[in-house]
Amino acid sequence: MARRRFFVDRIQGDRATLHGQDAHHLARVLRAEPGQRYELTDGAALCLAEVVSAEPRQVEFRILEALDPGPTLPPIVIVAALIKFERFEWMIEKVTELGVTGIIPVESSRTEEGLFKAAAKRVDRWRKIARESSQQSRRVRVPEIHDAVRLGEALRMPFPNKIRLEENPGSPSLLACSASWDGAADLAIAVGPEGGWTDAERVSMDGLAWKPGSLGTTVLRAETAAIAAAAVLNQAPARNLLIDTMAT
Numbered sequence: 001m002a003r004r005r006f007f008v009d010r011i012q013g014d015r016a017t018l019h020g021q022d023a024h025h026l027a028r029v030l031r032a033e034p035g036q037r038y039e040l041t042d043g044a045a046l047c048l049a050e051v052v053s054a055e056p057r058q059v060e061f062r063i064l065e066a067l068d069p070g071p072t073l074p075p076i077v078i079v080a081a082l083i084k085f086e087r088f089e090w091m092i093e094k095v096t097e098l099g100v101t102g103i104i105p106v107e108s109s110r111t112e113e114g115l116f117k118a119a120a121k122r123v124d125r126w127r128k129i130a131r132e133s134s135q136q137s138r139r140v141r142v143p144e145i146h147d148a149v150r151l152g153e154a155l156r157m158p159f160p161n162k163i164r165l166e167e168n169p170g171s172p173s174l175l176a177c178s179a180s181w182d183g184a185a186d187l188a189i190a191v192g193p194e195g196g197w198t199d200a201e202r203v204s205m206d207g208l209a210w211k212p213g214s215l216g217t218t219v220l221r222a223e224t225a226a227i228a229a230a231a232v233l234n235q236a237p238a239r240n241l242l243i244d245t246m247a248t
Helices: 020-029 085-097 115-119 123-136 151-155 199-207 222-247
Strands: 005-007 015-019 037-041 046-054 058-066 076-081 102-107 161-165 187-191 211-213
Touching: 005 020, 005 123, 015 020, 020 046, 020 058, 037 058, 076 085, 076 151, 076 222, 085 102, 085 123, 085 222, 102 115, 102 123, 102 151, 151 199, 187 222
Parallel strands: 005 037, 076 102, 076 187, 161 187, 161 211
Antiparallel strands: 015 058, 037 046, 046 058
């Protein structure tokens, strides 16, 4: 069975400290004792550590050895139109498990009234969800959850690779759109709200080089589309490399 993994603020020398709710969970719920071993990461290094002392407010560790963090995740950023928060939070949890490196909540034309303003009070909760999901899925880094912005601001961000999910027929597949992506530079994927993008938003995206990409002929819920896109794109660089290798 894989060891549990926890995020700490910093691994310094041969010591690290876990604070807050994670410390309480480890000390009181898991009943950690001196000598027990866990994996720790500070977002850069990954280490095997043993408990020195366990108190509800903090757990002290001694670093035993550095561990291989594994392959780097493809840099996928989800630009997600705000939807009802229960579903938005579920989406954050799942795309975090699938390895995305960032999530940018946006207000689109069809975003329900009030969600954008309320998002400012939710972002800390969303970051907590991403952190917990990262620990569960054994990631080394927590994805960056940005503050919510207007769609136009997100569209003008200088991403090297930009795709918008498109439900209208005639768009190339998401796989085709990402066929030249090697996973080295950020790929942003824009996911619309319930009802999809407006014609004006499509025109704006076209003008800013956001390529339309399709996930198939069925119409997906916004959160389902984001999760499906993350799963497809997570495998795209390896698939593209394999195709290039077979072609040479």
